[in-house]
Amino acid sequence: MSAEFIRTTCPYCGTGCGLLLKVDQGRLTGSLPDREHPVSRGTLCIKGWSAHEFVASPERLTQPLLKDGDGFHPISWDEAIALAAGRLREAADKFGADAVGGLSSAKCTNEENYLFQRLIRAAFKTNNVDHCARLCHAPTTVAMVQTMGSGAMTNSIADLAGAEFILVIGSNAAESHPVLMGEIYKAIDRGARLVVVDPRRTAVAENAAEHLRIRPGTDIPLLCGMMRHLVDAGLIDETFIRERTEEFQPFLEYLKGWTVEGAAEETGISAEMIRETAERYARAKEAAIVYCMGITQHACGTANVIAICDLAMLCGQVGKEFSGIYPLRGQNNVQGACDMGALPNVYPGYQGVADPAVREKFKKAWGVSGLADRPGLTVTEMISQAGKGIRALYIMAENPMLSDPDVTHVRESLGKLDFLIVQDIFLTETARLAHLVLPGACFAEKTGTFTNTERRFQLLHKAVAPPGEALDDFTILCRMSQALGCPVPYAGPAAAMAEIASLCPAYGGIRHERLEREGLQWPCPHPEHPGTSFLHQGRFTRGLGRFVRPDHTPPREMPDAEYPFYLSTGRMFAHYHTGTMTRRSPFLHREKEAAYAEINPDDAKRLSIRHGEKIRITTRRGSIVTVAVLTTRVVPGTVFAPFHFTEAAANVLTNPVLDPVSKIPEFKVCAARVEKEADDGRL
Amino acid sequence: MTSTLKTIREKAGNLLAGGLADGVLCLGRDRFNVVQPRLFRKAEEVGSLEIEPKWNLAKLAMQTLRSAEKSFRLTVVCRGCDERALLELVKRNQIDAFRMTILSYTCGREQAEACLCARPYPENSAAGEKIEGVDPFGDPRFASLLAEDDQERMARWTGLLSRCLKCYGCRNACPICVCTPCKLEDDLWVERSAVPAEMIPYHLIRAFHLSDTCVACGACQDACPVGIPLLALQLVMRRSLKEKYGYEAGLEADRKSPLLMDFDHASPAGLTLPAWTVSSEAPHER
Numbered sequence: 001m002s003a004e005f006i007r008t009t010c011p012y013c014g015t016g017c018g019l020l021l022k023v024d025q026g027r028l029t030g031s032l033p034d035r036e037h038p039v040s041r042g043t044l045c046i047k048g049w050s051a052h053e054f055v056a057s058p059e060r061l062t063q064p065l066l067k068d069g070d071g072f073h074p075i076s077w078d079e080a081i082a083l084a085a086g087r088l089r090e091a092a093d094k095f096g097a098d099a100v101g102g103l104s105s106a107k108c109t110n111e112e113n114y115l116f117q118r119l120i121r122a123a124f125k126t127n128n129v130d131h132c133a134r135l136c137h138a139p140t141t142v143a144m145v146q147t148m149g150s151g152a153m154t155n156s157i158a159d160l161a162g163a164e165f166i167l168v169i170g171s172n173a174a175e176s177h178p179v180l181m182g183e184i185y186k187a188i189d190r191g192a193r194l195v196v197v198d199p200r201r202t203a204v205a206e207n208a209a210e211h212l213r214i215r216p217g218t219d220i221p222l223l224c225g226m227m228r229h230l231v232d233a234g235l236i237d238e239t240f241i242r243e244r245t246e247e248f249q250p251f252l253e254y255l256k257g258w259t260v261e262g263a264a265e266e267t268g269i270s271a272e273m274i275r276e277t278a279e280r281y282a283r284a285k286e287a288a289i290v291y292c293m294g295i296t297q298h299a300c301g302t303a304n305v306i307a308i309c310d311l312a313m314l315c316g317q318v319g320k321e322f323s324g325i326y327p328l329r330g331q332n333n334v335q336g337a338c339d340m341g342a343l344p345n346v347y348p349g350y351q352g353v354a355d356p357a358v359r360e361k362f363k364k365a366w367g368v369s370g371l372a373d374r375p376g377l378t379v380t381e382m383i384s385q386a387g388k389g390i391r392a393l394y395i396m397a398e399n400p401m402l403s404d405p406d407v408t409h410v411r412e413s414l415g416k417l418d419f420l421i422v423q424d425i426f427l428t429e430t431a432r433l434a435h436l437v438l439p440g441a442c443f444a445e446k447t448g449t450f451t452n453t454e455r456r457f458q459l460l461h462k463a464v465a466p467p468g469e470a471l472d473d474f475t476i477l478c479r480m481s482q483a484l485g486c487p488v489p490y491a492g493p494a495a496a497m498a499e500i501a502s503l504c505p506a507y508g509g510i511r512h513e514r515l516e517r518e519g520l521q522w523p524c525p526h527p528e529h530p531g532t533s534f535l536h537q538g539r540f541t542r543g544l545g546r547f548v549r550p551d552h553t554p555p556r557e558m559p560d561a562e563y564p565f566y567l568s569t570g571r572m573f574a575h576y577h578t579g580t581m582t583r584r585s586p587f588l589h590r591e592k593e594a595a596y597a598e599i600n601p602d603d604a605k606r607l608s609i610r611h612g613e614k615i616r617i618t619t620r621r622g623s624i625v626t627v628a629v630l631t632t633r634v635v636p637g638t639v640f641a642p643f644h645f646t647e648a649a650a651n652v653l654t655n656p657v658l659d660p661v662s663k664i665p666e667f668k669v670c671a672a673r674v675e676k677e678a679d680d681g682r683l
Numbered sequence: 684m685t686s687t688l689k690t691i692r693e694k695a696g697n698l699l700a701g702g703l704a705d706g707v708l709c710l711g712r713d714r715f716n717v718v719q720p721r722l723f724r725k726a727e728e729v730g731s732l733e734i735e736p737k738w739n740l741a742k743l744a745m746q747t748l749r750s751a752e753k754s755f756r757l758t759v760v761c762r763g764c765d766e767r768a769l770l771e772l773v774k775r776n777q778i779d780a781f782r783m784t785i786l787s788y789t790c791g792r793e794q795a796e797a798c799l800c801a802r803p804y805p806e807n808s809a810a811g812e813k814i815e816g817v818d819p820f821g822d823p824r825f826a827s828l829l830a831e832d833d834q835e836r837m838a839r840w841t842g843l844l845s846r847c848l849k850c851y852g853c854r855n856a857c858p859i860c861v862c863t864p865c866k867l868e869d870d871l872w873v874e875r876s877a878v879p880a881e882m883i884p885y886h887l888i889r890a891f892h893l894s895d896t897c898v899a900c901g902a903c904q905d906a907c908p909v910g911i912p913l914l915a916l917q918l919v920m921r922r923s924l925k926e927k928y929g930y931e932a933g934l935e936a937d938r939k940s941p942l943l944m945d946f947d948h949a950s951p952a953g954l955t956l957p958a959w960t961v962s963s964e965a966p967h968e969r
Binding site: 001002003004005007020022024025029030032033034035036040042043044045046048174175178179181182185186189203206207516517572573574590591592 | 720724747
């Protein structure tokens, strides 16, 4: 008899809860909350409690697989590595360095992301490396760097409990970041007021003092209307603006172009409510703004985030405890994947690829002779360039076949590649398209670190071995690096972290041995530094905070006679993103077994659709058949579809139009048609 | 090191060294000096045994005994609430008392107040000084949850329960929630995929299922990410059982729950515990 409890970090969302994996006689038998964890303090959501379930799934990949005709057949690791390296090298030799691209992973560790971008940059001299942050918080990193100098959540999760006023805009934290939502309830129990802005009556909205049911894609009119009112009412923080910010005058001129009444007209929210919300935000001693994909996944996503930053600076609600801006990062390590430079324009630590001094530093560290000085392609660009500019693609633990907009186009594009390598734990929709599949390891089978949404580096401890011949991704990347002639001169993730620390000032003090109990929040510049719980105290990262004009563009595709509905996509509580893990977890699968879409009962009646009946949703990109859920959570004229379900993939429908600055697609709004579908008894 | 901790370490070490326990389930420091549940197999390991923070272990004890070989004997280091939970599990045939020794200790004032615990000590304490409990019904935090006015109370609870995220943490953490299949996973009662979980089919079924077994450990509410004061539901029922029948779950091994009473036998018999289940000093039979 032996039972062990292995302390690690949850693999689902960016909250980064503490998990104890229960290992009985070498088998993973349960997930338990960690009572000593600084963020989750002994609690978990349904996904956390079920985190062990997919690990021993019989569908796990256990051997490298090579596509042969229509099917896959297993090959040895030696063959697989030689083939992968050979084909990537061949593409680069034939078509130039920029013909190779890599998609790194927000599900993998910091150390793995670091090695991945190092491999792409050092072996091929290209910056074609990106990951799914492009599809979630790319606007956050761009906008917050422009305004404040740092693209991360300004404060800590626990700070929310101390806020007096909380504005949640475009986030359904109750389903998507459940444990973090607990901190918001703590604030409410202490007397704080929660106001939610969302077109849908989400679980968060149901528990708010006010729910502002905004028309999709009108966040900037709302925020600018609020700011205009605060200027008129003299409720702005003039001292803060004078001492801490710049470029206020032109911004003030810009605001004069907005009126509260005009904002009310565009958003569908009363002028009175806009004024009241603005005043409560400005007058609160400490006020927080929490936002998520409802803000970023728009063609004006960057401007949306800018407007939020402007509002916070206008009222001096940033740079102090319990206030600030809370972009809720989606994936467990999407913060870390960005921090580690799995982005086409920066090295680890957000150090620009165009800066010669930075390049020199990385050249020396990686022992290479040259590095590319131009930013590479983004996720969305690499996919649309597949078979054209991009000839060989290496995808680590990402599933664009469900996560990217217009997946019909994604399938066509990936099909044009000379060589596609997918490294994952399951044969995902994307892996099926690969020429070569490499079996990686999941969170329970590796050591390393994840960085949660509040910039906290946290450890993973290995609980069990990967199945069959599968290898942890760090080892695979080391072997790939070796084969491609830029060997990794150290063993193991702890040594990789030491190298990261030596190259990135903000993580200079991060060492695995310092992370055991509580982790560390960056910036943490030296080994004695205690980490930073909130940013911009006394000084913004960029010096002065900068007011920027949030230029509004309405959604690119609006409902019309042919496509009369707004379609919005998102998540539900029992599943996670592309469902690769959650749909293979029996307890989570039981909770929701199949795809559905929410439609208002009034619309349903008009279309003769009853609850539970099949419907067809069609957009200019494609069409899916799903099951109608009649609910007043959505207003008439809108439908909502979660994107977890491959059999009715919501991203068949979404519009791939991009925000021109951050290149995020407009997942949140497109025009759709809804019809009743004849029931053939199948789904 | 407190004397309570010292005593517990000593006794746990003795049980292992003497072959009277094959394992000790307790809190302990791991190799990185962080406290978490541990299963010690060797006497020399007890140097890293800890008794803080509050961390309910009864359910883990049950699972450990279930997955261990039949001859495996387990010592559980725990607080009064866990002692009561273990006793209930024995009464419900979930744990074989002949394979278990409970090594329990008293809670301090601060913990008792944090838990609003009426009985912050075990019946058969192995270490620590017994302190008076807290009367939860005298606490103002509690009073607002049990307001006299029905409508006011309904509004308050509707608001609190509408926070539920359906994590199932209350059930998963509860030491007594052991039914298979669980009613909360029965389509007849609880609608799948609905959040918040509905008040009557989810929360009240759960609460009533535990009406005569809840030992007031508070593990449900400790595990709730959104701070629903779940223990309040149970304490009202506990109080009522005590007032009407003089019965408290987890205290009397030899008495069955009055809710299981049949009409032929007004006072049904419970069971007899072997002495070593509740005393590390008692002679152990193997």
